[in-house]
Amino acid sequence: MKKILSLLLASGVMLMSGCDGDFEELNKDPNAATAEIFNPAYLFTSSQLFSSRGDNGTSLHYAEPFVQQFATLSDAGTFDFFGDKYVYNKGGSESLWKNTFNPGTGGSKLLEDALVLSKDKPELSNLYNMARIWKTLIYHRLTDMYGDVPYSEANLGYYTQNYKPKYDTQKDIYYSMLSELEDAIGKLDASKGPVTADIIYAGDVAKWKKFGYSLMLRLGMRLQKVEPATAEAWVKKAFAGGVFTSVDDNAFVRFPDKTGANQALVNEDSWTLSVSGPNPGKISATFFNFLKSRNDPRLKYTVAVYTDPAKASTKNTDPAIQKGMPNGFNLVTIKSDPSYDNSNPAGGHQYSGINRDIYAKLDGPRMLITYGEVQLMLAEAAVRGWITGDAAAFYKNGVTGAMKNLAKYEATAVITDAEINTYLTANPFVGTADKEKAYEQINSQYWAACFMNGLEAFANVRRSGYPKLTPINYPSNETDGTYPRRLRYPEDEPVLNDVNYKAAVARQGADNFKTRVWWDKQ
Numbered sequence: 001m002k003k004i005l006s007l008l009l010a011s012g013v014m015l016m017s018g019c020d021g022d023f024e025e026l027n028k029d030p031n032a033a034t035a036e037i038f039n040p041a042y043l044f045t046s047s048q049l050f051s052s053r054g055d056n057g058t059s060l061h062y063a064e065p066f067v068q069q070f071a072t073l074s075d076a077g078t079f080d081f082f083g084d085k086y087v088y089n090k091g092g093s094e095s096l097w098k099n100t101f102n103p104g105t106g107g108s109k110l111l112e113d114a115l116v117l118s119k120d121k122p123e124l125s126n127l128y129n130m131a132r133i134w135k136t137l138i139y140h141r142l143t144d145m146y147g148d149v150p151y152s153e154a155n156l157g158y159y160t161q162n163y164k165p166k167y168d169t170q171k172d173i174y175y176s177m178l179s180e181l182e183d184a185i186g187k188l189d190a191s192k193g194p195v196t197a198d199i200i201y202a203g204d205v206a207k208w209k210k211f212g213y214s215l216m217l218r219l220g221m222r223l224q225k226v227e228p229a230t231a232e233a234w235v236k237k238a239f240a241g242g243v244f245t246s247v248d249d250n251a252f253v254r255f256p257d258k259t260g261a262n263q264a265l266v267n268e269d270s271w272t273l274s275v276s277g278p279n280p281g282k283i284s285a286t287f288f289n290f291l292k293s294r295n296d297p298r299l300k301y302t303v304a305v306y307t308d309p310a311k312a313s314t315k316n317t318d319p320a321i322q323k324g325m326p327n328g329f330n331l332v333t334i335k336s337d338p339s340y341d342n343s344n345p346a347g348g349h350q351y352s353g354i355n356r357d358i359y360a361k362l363d364g365p366r367m368l369i370t371y372g373e374v375q376l377m378l379a380e381a382a383v384r385g386w387i388t389g390d391a392a393a394f395y396k397n398g399v400t401g402a403m404k405n406l407a408k409y410e411a412t413a414v415i416t417d418a419e420i421n422t423y424l425t426a427n428p429f430v431g432t433a434d435k436e437k438a439y440e441q442i443n444s445q446y447w448a449a450c451f452m453n454g455l456e457a458f459a460n461v462r463r464s465g466y467p468k469l470t471p472i473n474y475p476s477n478e479t480d481g482t483y484p485r486r487l488r489y490p491e492d493e494p495v496l497n498d499v500n501y502k503a504a505v506a507r508q509g510a511d512n513f514k515t516r517v518w519w520d521k522q
Helices: 002-018 020-026 040-052 056-066 090-101 108-118 122-146 170-187 205-222 228-241 263-268 270-276 285-293 371-383 391-404 417-426 435-449 454-464 498-508
Strands: 251-254 303-306 365-369
Touching: 040 090, 040 108, 040 122, 040 251, 056 090, 056 454, 090 108, 090 122, 108 122, 122 170, 122 205, 122 454, 170 205, 170 228, 205 228, 205 365, 205 371, 205 454, 228 371, 285 435, 371 391, 371 435, 391 417, 391 435, 435 454
Parallel strands: none
Antiparallel strands: 251 365
């Protein structure tokens, strides 16, 4: 036994002395991801896909009904489209937050890893700076919906061992995002080659610059109420830099599963499941009447009546039977509304729903920011005197771009130039003499242009005040009948991140639907 022990000890000494120079190499984790053995571009691709998917809980079921583009007859806050009545639904209120921070499929963690792995590597410079721009897209939507959120310390637990990130103030987040955009755009360099893993623009640097400046314009406009001078400065910078110039610049992700064979992708894009199921929300009368009263050519592609929503064969697009559902009713109270036909056996399905052939396609686009939106923001900026240019021309471009955008959803949904010109002739720009009327017209069109992008529609309604929506005062609602300003933080945050959660609430205001975010100054 002593002899065996001596041999083992001797062998150990020989092994240690023989490999002393490679000790650090032996202690490296062979499974650890590094830029040398793992391409961070793959993480970037996944982040783009996951963070652009349809968020059915927050964007579709809360924000879209908040802005009265959808309505529902459900009344317990436990069904889809609960934002119709400002009631609280845990899953819906938490959805965007959870989808953002989910470590595997949330987008922000994958992106943070891509940033860490590509930073300070010249050959990955374009990837790194595109990821910085994408990070702004992710976080501006999050902070717009909740207010103060983890940002500067978020998703860094593996690298810093800080698993309870602070909630940055929304002001600090916005200032950081704008600075990050400016720096990242300036460092994009076409001579360094494309980022082939990019599923938005296939690595086209020129288009990424336009995307970055268009986001800068959106963020700058968001500050209009709270810091108008700051807003003006960033809007001017974005306009001078070069924003979208056609619908071909639109930023969107098209989900790559036309047949639905890949169930994992279908499940990830739960948006499609929500609008194509047997009991989807209906088109709000507010939105329906806005389109119909103006003879808007988008109406024929937007709505349809499915007297039996489980069967596509029951679809009817005859304008004579189309009507929007008023917000704020349930299965019982709707029967007393003049719009309800008690003799119709379809019941609540007598109201128009979304045209699923256009908006519920498994390979459909998820719009993030469009040319139409950008031109309408420029129209408002021109009315404010922040930029040079013809507000009427920007307005015309915005409406035209929004109508042309439908063909991105479905190739046959073409609105012709003649139809657009007829619409613009019948609904001309009101001019700049009465600025408030101009703001109302521009932002009402912006609201229409953001159909199916509830996060942006809700943010801009709060920012601009238009269109003027009549708040819903449904029993047991979260706002006492006032218009909602944000959503609640997830219920587990006071436990998982108690100190920082409490600091954010103390600083921002009560954690409820009524508290305004920083830029939503009263």
